[in-house]
Amino acid sequence: MSIQKMKKLRLVAIRSKKEELLRELIRLGCVEFSEQDTAGNEQAVRESSQLMSLKSQRTALVGAVNTLGKYAPVKSSLLAPTPEFDGEVLLDDSDIEAAMQVTATIEGSEDRIRRANAEDSRQRGIIESLAPWMKLDLPLEQDGTERTIILKGTFPVRQSLDAVANALRQVSEEAELFPVSDDKTAHYALIVCMKEDAAAMQETLRTFGFAAAAVTGMIGTAKECTAAAEAAIKALAAEKEEATKAIVAQAGQRDALKLAADKLQAKIAMAEAEETMLGTEKTVVMEGWMPADKEEELGKLFDAYDCAWEAEEPAEEEYPNVPVKLVNNKFTNALNMVTNMYSLPAYGTVDPNPLMAPFFILFFGLMMADIGYGIIMIIAAVVALKKMKPREGNLAFAQLLLYGGISTTLCGVLTGGLFSDIPKQVYDIVNPNGNWQGLWNLFSPETDSTLVLYGSMVLGVLHLNTGLAVNFSQKLKRGEVASAVFEELSLWIMLVGGLVWGSTMLFSGVSPVVGKVGLGILAVGTAMLLFGSGREEKGFGKITAAFGCIYNTATGWFGDILSYSRIMALMLAGGVVGKVFNTVAVMPAKNAGGFNVVTFIVFVLIFTIGHVLNFALNLLGCYVHDLRLQCLEFFGKFYQDGGKAFKPLKFEGDYVRAKEN
Amino acid sequence: MENILMTIGGKAIAMMGAALAGALACVGSAKGTGITGEAGAGLVSEDPSKSGKVMILQVIPGTQGLYGFVIFFLAFLKISAVDTISLMQGGQIFFACLPIALGGWLSAVAQGKVAAASINILAKKPDDWSKGMIMCIVVEFYAILCLLASFLMLNAITL
Numbered sequence: 001m002s003i004q005k006m007k008k009l010r011l012v013a014i015r016s017k018k019e020e021l022l023r024e025l026i027r028l029g030c031v032e033f034s035e036q037d038t039a040g041n042e043q044a045v046r047e048s049s050q051l052m053s054l055k056s057q058r059t060a061l062v063g064a065v066n067t068l069g070k071y072a073p074v075k076s077s078l079l080a081p082t083p084e085f086d087g088e089v090l091l092d093d094s095d096i097e098a099a100m101q102v103t104a105t106i107e108g109s110e111d112r113i114r115r116a117n118a119e120d121s122r123q124r125g126i127i128e129s130l131a132p133w134m135k136l137d138l139p140l141e142q143d144g145t146e147r148t149i150i151l152k153g154t155f156p157v158r159q160s161l162d163a164v165a166n167a168l169r170q171v172s173e174e175a176e177l178f179p180v181s182d183d184k185t186a187h188y189a190l191i192v193c194m195k196e197d198a199a200a201m202q203e204t205l206r207t208f209g210f211a212a213a214a215v216t217g218m219i220g221t222a223k224e225c226t227a228a229a230e231a232a233i234k235a236l237a238a239e240k241e242e243a244t245k246a247i248v249a250q251a252g253q254r255d256a257l258k259l260a261a262d263k264l265q266a267k268i269a270m271a272e273a274e275e276t277m278l279g280t281e282k283t284v285v286m287e288g289w290m291p292a293d294k295e296e297e298l299g300k301l302f303d304a305y306d307c308a309w310e311a312e313e314p315a316e317e318e319y320p321n322v323p324v325k326l327v328n329n330k331f332t333n334a335l336n337m338v339t340n341m342y343s344l345p346a347y348g349t350v351d352p353n354p355l356m357a358p359f360f361i362l363f364f365g366l367m368m369a370d371i372g373y374g375i376i377m378i379i380a381a382v383v384a385l386k387k388m389k390p391r392e393g394n395l396a397f398a399q400l401l402l403y404g405g406i407s408t409t410l411c412g413v414l415t416g417g418l419f420s421d422i423p424k425q426v427y428d429i430v431n432p433n434g435n436w437q438g439l440w441n442l443f444s445p446e447t448d449s450t451l452v453l454y455g456s457m458v459l460g461v462l463h464l465n466t467g468l469a470v471n472f473s474q475k476l477k478r479g480e481v482a483s484a485v486f487e488e489l490s491l492w493i494m495l496v497g498g499l500v501w502g503s504t505m506l507f508s509g510v511s512p513v514v515g516k517v518g519l520g521i522l523a524v525g526t527a528m529l530l531f532g533s534g535r536e537e538k539g540f541g542k543i544t545a546a547f548g549c550i551y552n553t554a555t556g557w558f559g560d561i562l563s564y565s566r567i568m569a570l571m572l573a574g575g576v577v578g579k580v581f582n583t584v585a586v587m588p589a590k591n592a593g594g595f596n597v598v599t600f601i602v603f604v605l606i607f608t609i610g611h612v613l614n615f616a617l618n619l620l621g622c623y624v625h626d627l628r629l630q631c632l633e634f635f636g637k638f639y640q641d642g643g644k645a646f647k648p649l650k651f652e653g654d655y656v657r658a659k660e661n
Numbered sequence: 662m663e664n665i666l667m668t669i670g671g672k673a674i675a676m677m678g679a680a681l682a683g684a685l686a687c688v689g690s691a692k693g694t695g696i697t698g699e700a701g702a703g704l705v706s707e708d709p710s711k712s713g714k715v716m717i718l719q720v721i722p723g724t725q726g727l728y729g730f731v732i733f734f735l736a737f738l739k740i741s742a743v744d745t746i747s748l749m750q751g752g753q754i755f756f757a758c759l760p761i762a763l764g765g766w767l768s769a770v771a772q773g774k775v776a777a778a779s780i781n782i783l784a785k786k787p788d789d790w791s792k793g794m795i796m797c798i799v800v801e802f803y804a805i806l807c808l809l810a811s812f813l814m815l816n817a818i819t820l
Contacts, residue, residue, distance in 0.1 A: 449813065569805055569809050570805065572809055573809060576808070576809075577727065577728070577808075580730075580734050583734070583738075613727070617724055620794065620798055621798055621801060621802075624795050624798040625798075628799075
């Protein structure tokens with residue numbers, strides 16, 4: 001509901017108790033350490049830790065877990081909650097050594113597999129390169145006799161081997177060309193000639209595009225070499241299988257490895273905290289932030305460890321450095337999803353969650369507006385909350401899904417949407433002569449689209465003015481009365497004036513005097529706004545400021561309010577797409593004059609696929625567009641972002657988590 | 662000119678609109694999902710475990726085809742419900758179909774490019790892939806507006 005008040009903590013502890021103190025702090029999880037400046041502090045030096053070696057150990061462990069996942073995959077249930085352990089267990093590092101040994105075994109086996117794979121593809125390459133020479137009985141290493149040389153190589157397909165043979169014979173009578181094989185790209189051939197003619201022969205061959213074959217370094221005929229390579233591949237496969245088995249044999253250690261990895265994560269967090277500290281021979285000095293309401297609890301702990309400590313409220317100029325933690329109840333916590341995605345509020349400003357919550361949830365419901373979809377969302381959210389026991393980000397997501405679902409259901413009741421218009425469509429099939437008009441609705445986006453459009457914009461005006469009101473009160477709090485009056489109050493005066501003036505046009509019988517009064521109020525508001533815009537400018541600057549102000553206010557507000565028409569657009573689009581799917585789904589039944597087994601199956605199939613698609617699309621679309629209305633239009637009116645998140649020293653793992661205190 | 666149009670007839674002109682709404686939007690979606698699929702296949706070849714997320718990104722530019730089909734369907738129902746359609750009414754249906762035909766087609770291609778680029782996010786920063794999805798949905802909105810424009814116009818035409 002608000003931004004947590006923080007206190008700056010300075011603490012000097014006895015070196016021998018440092019580790020124990022850190023273990024207590026990670027369990028409490030409410031102190032963030034900040035880097036200290038060593039400048040001008042000759043006695044103290046930065047504390048060192050084993051951070052690097054811990055990190056590389058953890059990387060190896062995570063690698064081993066992933067390798068296990070690759071060779072011995074386990075199906076994990078999507079809804080399974082993360083395993084929980086006591087803080088005591090997570091801080092006990094006695095079994096990390098054993099886990100590292102398992103990791104070494106797995107890494108060794110994976111390395112064997114990797115090397116075998118490389119060798120395997122090398123052998124396959126050899127087989128491939130030998131394939132054209134299989135018909136050749138000559139050992140491949142044979143490159144000549146006492147008087148002759150033997151050349152093996154390829155000619156491009158376009159060359160005729162007869163022509164080559166003729167040309168060779170012209171160079172030397174004794175030269176002979178033996179074709180070996182052909183494929184799509186080349187002729188493979190063997191050439192025998194006298195040693196003394198070799199140079200001239202090479203010259204002639206080059207003109208025909210001859211390229212020497214890449215079969216050097218092999219002993220025996222092509223057949224023998226291929227057989228040897230095949231045998232090697234077989235041996236490699238056995239080697240790979242053996243290594244894979246060795247990895248799979250460690251599958252039982254998976255949970256132990258995961259636990260060890262997260263134990264190391266805790267050690268890494270503590271090491272990182274250590275590196276922010278300064279130390280002398282006997283003491284360590286730490287600095288950081290803690291929530292003001294934890295001061296008493298932490299104070300007792302610090303006293304028990306004989307620490308010298310102080311906690312003070314941050315001065316205003318320190319605010320940019322104060323970490324921000326939002327304190328929310330069950331309802332507003334859901335909106336952390338939005339706030340975290342955008343940017344946290346600056347320390348000392350307002351927490352947007354409680355302001356945003358009612359609007360976000362209402363807008364979402366209006367855009368989705370379907371009883372069926374809403375109930376699915378509620379069920380999904382309740383199942384996730386009960387089974388997964390989510391925390392932090394996932395908790396906010398599940399809560400938002402739940403509230404969004406409730407709101408979607410209620411708005412669905414108002415618009416009469418249940419999987420679009422399925423009750424009516426099915427009724428028409430079952431009861432062709434009936435004249436039921438479908439579910440009751442207060443308004444339907446299809447028939448009352450203009451009303452819904454204006455309604456969306458009215459909601460927008462309310463939303464924007466809430467933002468304006470927040471800014472107004474913030475300014476008053478900071479003592480910027482003039483700015484609040486000229487920039488916010490003036491707009492409200494204009495709004496009231498405009499409404500009064502407009503009432504004469506909307507309702508007949510209102511006295512024209514009322515209209516004039518309205519115009520008067522509007523003029524006063526405008527004058528205030530213009531005066532306000534130029535009050536810090538001089539001379540000609542006042543006039544340009546006034547024009548700029550008119551332009552910005554008019555276009556800004558116009559654009560902002562029109563933007564809320566997306567509420568109507570999404571409400572209508574979801575309904576229309578769903579309706580078309582329904583129409584297609586009941587079409588076979590309609591043509592057959594009623595449901596039978598086939599038409600019913602077709603109906604269920606098309607209905608399910610269509611609505612799954614429409615639901616997923618709407619869920620995403622409504623969330624994103626709701627997000628935009630909050631972050632762009634609403635936040636634009638008052639929000640000061642830029643807070644950095646409070647990151648206390650606490651258990652944070654990928655696989656397991658600590659039990660909550 | 663009018664003679665030529667008269668020979669073609671209102672019904673054919675209306676059908677041309679419905680055909681364009683269905684076809685062009687589907688062409689766009691095919692292109693969009695195609696571009697994303699190409700980029701996605703590259704990633705999946707490196708890391709098959711991301712295929713689920715790649716698929717989600719790939720189907721996002723597929724919705725325009727769906728919207729085009731919705732308008733095609735509504736127009737077709739309208740057309741096939743009556744025997745003859747005047748030239749003027751045929752023209753009205755034709756123009757009502759244009760927003761989703763053009764908007765669906767071009768926005769699907771544009772969205773496909775964003776989705777393909779988002780595959781990069783998925784490859785390099787897997788935790789932030791949902792941000793890529795959000796960028797895609799921004800493009801989606803204009804396809805929705807086109808759908809609505811076509812729908813509202815079609816709804817206003819009585820035969």
